[in-house]
Amino acid sequence: MSQPSRSEGAKALQHWRVEKGFERSQVAAMLGCSYETVRFLERGERQPSEILQKLIASITGIDTSLWSLTEAA
Secondary structure (H helix, E strand, O other), X not given: OOOOOOOHHXXXXXXXXXXXXXXXXXXXXXXXXXXXXXXXXXXXXXXXXXXXXXXHHHHHOOOHHHHOXXXXX
C-alpha cells in the first residue's frame, strides 16, 4: 500500500516539532488532541480541520494554506 502524499503543512509541523525539541505528546497537549492525531498529521494520513489548522498556525506560525495537497499530474 502506498504512502499518502504529505502536504507542506504536514512536513512543516514535523520540522517545527523536531526543531523545537518537542515530543509528539507535548505538541498534542498544546493542541488539545491525541498523540496519534499529531502522528497522523505529520505522516499525511489525516488533514486537520479548519479549526485545528488555525490552532496549529497560532502556536507554530505554520500558514494554514500549507495544508492543501497539490494535485498529482
